Amino acid sequence: MRLISSFIIFLFILSCGNADKHQKSISEISNLSNAIKKDPTNVDLILNRVKYNIRNKRFDSALFDLKQCLSLDSNRVELHYMIAKIYFDFSKKPNANRKYPGLAKFHLEKYLKKNNSNYLVHALYGELLLAYKNYKQSLYHLNQSLSINYNQEKTHMLMGFLFNELGKETEAINCFRNAILIQPEYTEAYVQLGQIFHSKLDTMAVTYYDNALQISPNDELVLYNKAVFYQETGNWNKSLAAYADLLNVSPFHANAHYNLGFIHMELKLFDVAVNNFSDAIYSDNLFYEAY
Numbered sequence: 001m002r003l004i005s006s007f008i009i010f011l012f013i014l015s016c017g018n019a020d021k022h023q024k025s026i027s028e029i030s031n032l033s034n035a036i037k038k039d040p041t042n043v044d045l046i047l048n049r050v051k052y053n054i055r056n057k058r059f060d061s062a063l064f065d066l067k068q069c070l071s072l073d074s075n076r077v078e079l080h081y082m083i084a085k086i087y088f089d090f091s092k093k094p095n096a097n098r099k100y101p102g103l104a105k106f107h108l109e110k111y112l113k114k115n116n117s118n119y120l121v122h123a124l125y126g127e128l129l130l131a132y133k134n135y136k137q138s139l140y141h142l143n144q145s146l147s148i149n150y151n152q153e154k155t156h157m158l159m160g161f162l163f164n165e166l167g168k169e170t171e172a173i174n175c176f177r178n179a180i181l182i183q184p185e186y187t188e189a190y191v192q193l194g195q196i197f198h199s200k201l202d203t204m205a206v207t208y209y210d211n212a213l214q215i216s217p218n219d220e221l222v223l224y225n226k227a228v229f230y231q232e233t234g235n236w237n238k239s240l241a242a243y244a245d246l247l248n249v250s251p252f253h254a255n256a257h258y259n260l261g262f263i264h265m266e267l268k269l270f271d272v273a274v275n276n277f278s279d280a281i282y283s284d285n286l287f288y289e290a291y
Helices: 002-038 043-055 059-072 078-091 099-114 119-131 135-148 153-165 169-182 187-199 204-215 220-232 236-249 254-266 270-283
Strands: none
Touching: 002 043, 043 059, 059 078, 078 099, 078 119, 099 119, 119 135, 119 153, 135 153, 153 169, 153 187, 169 187, 187 204, 187 220, 204 220, 220 236, 220 254, 236 254, 254 270
16 A cells, blocks of 8 residues: 555656646746747847747747748848758658748758858758759768868768768768767667678678667667578578567567568478468568468
8 A cells, every 4th residue: 555655646746747847838938928028129039939949849939930030130140040950850741841841942042142161051951952862962062061070970971871872882881980980879870881781791781780789779670680681691590599689679570570480481490480470460460471
């Protein structure tokens, strides 16, 4: 009974804490809005509310205020970058308005006409252009960004993606390695390197996958890729062990069960294979390959 009572007290304290945070949030936005009402043309005050809304993921409200700031002071060039970033983020969402990328591009170009030396703007423009496969212009802006500030792991990653898309493997590898030199715990860079060497059935793939798993030990994609690599190179024992690691993290991984069935078929363990295929169907009844 004491345990139950303690748990109820814990829940009460937790709910009170959440209520306090919510009340504090309401109070903060009220104070910001009241200050703006008293001085509605003060761009700095409006920007304080923009930062609050961005921090709380209220991007529509932030965008509304940013446009208001721009109408009050068109010389504040940083407003164009902030607006472009929101439009670009909006463009990544499912069923996004097709105008968003063009609007992001418009504001980035507005910024660059006034100030061509901001590495963040060049990096964002390069990312936008890469997303829409304008590789030549994307490469130009990513290079411009790195020439201003070399120590940007994400920008090196973007260049790696770009070179990978163009089939320039050596350049892509160098870019992904540069990203790791800047940020040694950049999991995605290890994954990309693993996949490049995986495609060549080079055992360096496992080294990069293991590096990624040291940072994110429960990453299902990396665990799966590692198991598939061993399978594709005919290392059945290591593949079985790698799939076991994956299933410890994700017991209903249909592809893992199916691939285990394939391995057991190769090993002539047909009864075990049948069970694996059954597990694949149980994990995903639409997994037609297992039928």
